[in-house]
Amino acid sequence: MSHSPREPAKTEEPEIPVESLVLHATDNQVAQITLNRPEALNAITPDQRERIIHLLSAASADPAVRAVVVTGTGRGFCAGADLRGGTTAERLPGDVARTIRLGAQRLVAAVLDCEKPVIAAVNGTAAGLGAHLAFACDLVLAAESARFIEVFVRRALVPDGGGAYLLPRLLGPHRAKELMFFGDALSAPEAERLGLVNRVVPDEELAKTARDWAVRLATGPTRTLALTKQLVNASLDGDRAAAFAAESAAQEINMTTRDAQEGLRAFVERRSPEFRGR
Numbered sequence: 001m002s003h004s005p006r007e008p009a010k011t012e013e014p015e016i017p018v019e020s021l022v023l024h025a026t027d028n029q030v031a032q033i034t035l036n037r038p039e040a041l042n043a044i045t046p047d048q049r050e051r052i053i054h055l056l057s058a059a060s061a062d063p064a065v066r067a068v069v070v071t072g073t074g075r076g077f078c079a080g081a082d083l084r085g086g087t088t089a090e091r092l093p094g095d096v097a098r099t100i101r102l103g104a105q106r107l108v109a110a111v112l113d114c115e116k117p118v119i120a121a122v123n124g125t126a127a128g129l130g131a132h133l134a135f136a137c138d139l140v141l142a143a144e145s146a147r148f149i150e151v152f153v154r155r156a157l158v159p160d161g162g163g164a165y166l167l168p169r170l171l172g173p174h175r176a177k178e179l180m181f182f183g184d185a186l187s188a189p190e191a192e193r194l195g196l197v198n199r200v201v202p203d204e205e206l207a208k209t210a211r212d213w214a215v216r217l218a219t220g221p222t223r224t225l226a227l228t229k230q231l232v233n234a235s236l237d238g239d240r241a242a243a244f245a246a247e248s249a250a251q252e253i254n255m256t257t258r259d260a261q262e263g264l265r266a267f268v269e270r271r272s273p274e275f276r277g278r
Contacts, residue, residue, distance in 0.1 A: 022051045029066040029218040029277075030211070031059045031116075038074025041125055043082035049103060053110040060115040066218035066277045068114065069210050070137060071121035078130025080151065081161075104129050104161035111136040112233060115226040117217045121210035122146040122188075123203070132161040135170060135196060138229060141210050142188040143203040148196065153183040169236045170196055221259035222277035 023034040033055050035042035044052070052070075059065040072078055081104060111118055111133065120137035127149040134140055134148070150167075152159045159180055167176035171194055179186065191197040201209045217225065227250040235243045254260050259275045266273035 018047045018051050021045075022048050022055070024055055026065060028215055029064060030069060030214040031055070031062075031065045031067070032069045032071070032214075035070075035072040035078055038072075038076070040082065041076030041079035041127075042072040042074070042130070043079040044107075044129065045082045046103065049081075049107050053106055056110040056114045056118070060113070063277060065116055066220075066222045067214040068116050068118045069121055069214050070111075070118060070133070071207070071210065072123050074124065075145075076124040076130075077120075077122040077126040077146065078133055079125060080128030080130045100160050104132075108132055108136045108162040108166075115229075116222065117214075117225050117229065119210055119214055119217075121206050122148075122197075123206055125149065127151045128159075129161040132159075132163045132166060135166045136162065139213065140197045141206060141213070142191060142197045142200050143206040144188055144200055145203050146188040146191075146200075148186040148188075148191050150179045150183050153181060218277075219275060221257070221263065221273075221275045223257045224254055224259060227254050 021036050023032075023036050025032050033052060035044070035048070037043065037048075056068065059068050107129070117139065118137045120134040120140045122134050122140060122142040124143065124145060125147050126134045127147075128151045131148045131150065150159060150163065152163070158164075163180065164176070167179065170176075171179075175194060186194075186196075188197060188200045192200045199209070231243075231246055231250050234246055238246070258278045259273075262275065263273045
């Protein structure tokens with residue numbers, strides 16, 4: 001009796017740990033979060049998204065971290081959410097809204113709510129959710145080769161990740177609609193001209209410039225910066241009375257910090273202050 005040859009066992013490629021796909025390092029009180037899937041232009045998987053959210057939350061709570069830089073490796077900053085692993089199962093009412101609420105919106109909220117200044121160092125293409133990740137940051141540096149694309153309309157999708165919230169506040173409704181309706185790529189210099197980018201630098205200077213800015217922020221009065229960030233973000237959603245009330249409350253809280261007391265003493269003593277982040 002003959003036997004058919006046994007087929008060789010299929011070997012599955014080992015799964016790459018998420019810690020290798022979203023790198024994290026803290027040095028000189030600056031936390032750097034680096035998206036590291038260059039072959040996919042750093043498109044974000046759900047596991048990567050959760051790690052970024054966790055790292056931002058940890059940075060908020062860690063007194064040893066006083067500034068954050070978000071960047072990518074390769075030719076892309078972030079090409080948006082990785083849709084290739086999406087489910088083909090039938091969707092039930094509420095599924096899409098829940099996915100967006102627990103996914104892209106949580107990621108952008110984690111940046112906006114981070115209690116430390118967050119710098120985006122945009123090294124290449126920032127598309128879809130990747131663009132919104134950058135725009136949610138407090139300061140945006142862009143390499144000359146960077147591009148920003150509201151890619152959703154090209155797929156007949158409504159913008160997610162807070163795009164329709166962020167862009168009108170940064171650009172006004174007409175410019176925001178132009179970018180979202182046409183989905184054209186926006187060069188770094190054009191993004192700077194429109195106010196989406198703080199500064200455009202040569203590609204080879206991006207990392208150094210981001211580092212210099214972050215270190216400068218890390219030596220600043222950390223709680224003061226957190227309260228200022230909160231005030232600015234909240235001012236876009238409320239009326240004057242609410243903004244003035246929030247400003248008064250922030251002033252009351254800030255004046256209890258050691259950095260504020262040090263700043264006043266340094267002014268009186270005519271010397272440079274030494275801020276400790278407390």
